[in-house]
Amino acid sequence: MSFSLETLTELVDFNQQSLLLSAFAIAFNPTFWNIVARREYRTKFLTRAFGSAQTACYGLAATIFSLGLLRDFLYERALRDQPSHPLLQGELPTYAGYTLLALGNLLVISSTWQLGITGTFLGDYFGILMDGMVTGFPFNVTNAPMYYGSTMSFLGTSLLYGKPAGLLLTAEVLVVYLVAIQFENPFTAGIYAKREQQRAKLGHKVEGKKEL
Numbered sequence: 001m002s003f004s005l006e007t008l009t010e011l012v013d014f015n016q017q018s019l020l021l022s023a024f025a026i027a028f029n030p031t032f033w034n035i036v037a038r039r040e041y042r043t044k045f046l047t048r049a050f051g052s053a054q055t056a057c058y059g060l061a062a063t064i065f066s067l068g069l070l071r072d073f074l075y076e077r078a079l080r081d082q083p084s085h086p087l088l089q090g091e092l093p094t095y096a097g098y099t100l101l102a103l104g105n106l107l108v109i110s111s112t113w114q115l116g117i118t119g120t121f122l123g124d125y126f127g128i129l130m131d132g133m134v135t136g137f138p139f140n141v142t143n144a145p146m147y148y149g150s151t152m153s154f155l156g157t158s159l160l161y162g163k164p165a166g167l168l169l170t171a172e173v174l175v176v177y178l179v180a181i182q183f184e185n186p187f188t189a190g191i192y193a194k195r196e197q198q199r200a201k202l203g204h205k206v207e208g209k210k211e212l
């Protein structure tokens with residue numbers, strides 16, 4: 001135990017403030033958007049502030065996107081302050097790093113393409129629901145392409161830099177996203193279930209009218 005801890009402190013320089021800042025940003029972002037989105041769902045405070053649900057959702061999307069850029073910037077800055085490791089350097093890790101970055105970006109970009117801006121950025125909390133479930137690529141490969149794609153990009157970047165600290169921060173990204181999935185998916189499922197109930201009710205009414 002003490003051996004592995006000592007090894008870890010050799011591989012990762014925990015005295016760098018940039019490491020803590022990066023770790024903080026990674027945990028902060030999903031926490032932020034979940035708190036804001038649930039508050040919006042309960043109180044519609046953003047819809048009221050922006051004048052419409054659509055505009056409010058775009059505003060939140062721009063904010064989340066900017067926070068993501070900041071988080072990526074802090075991650076790369078943290079890696080530059082960290083020691084390298086020979087096992088992560090050389091051709092193989094470099095090729096693996098580029099491959100992971102390409103696949104990760106493919107997952108993120110294709111899922112944004114499929115869902116659109118409001119579908120990607122928590123539109124359901126604003127009452128902007130998708131017509132139906134998206135089942136095409138990349139959703140036929142993974143149920144959370146955005147999160148797994150982003151995690152792959154973090155891993156790829158850590159390999160390109162050859163920094164063990166990157167692996168540690170990538171592990172944090174994965175844990176944070178797994179927690180987010182546990183938190184978000186039941187809520188989203190609840191929002192859609194409610195819509196189905198309302199649709200069923202409306203359907204009854206329409207059918208009732210027809211009979212008259």
Ligand SMILES: *[C@@H]1O[C@H](CO)[C@@H](O)[C@H](O)[C@H]1NC(C)=O
Binds near residue numbers: 137
């Ligand atoms: C997912 O869909 C894409 C495009 O529709 C298809 O090419 C691919 O084979 C599918 N993958 C799986 C695992 O079903």
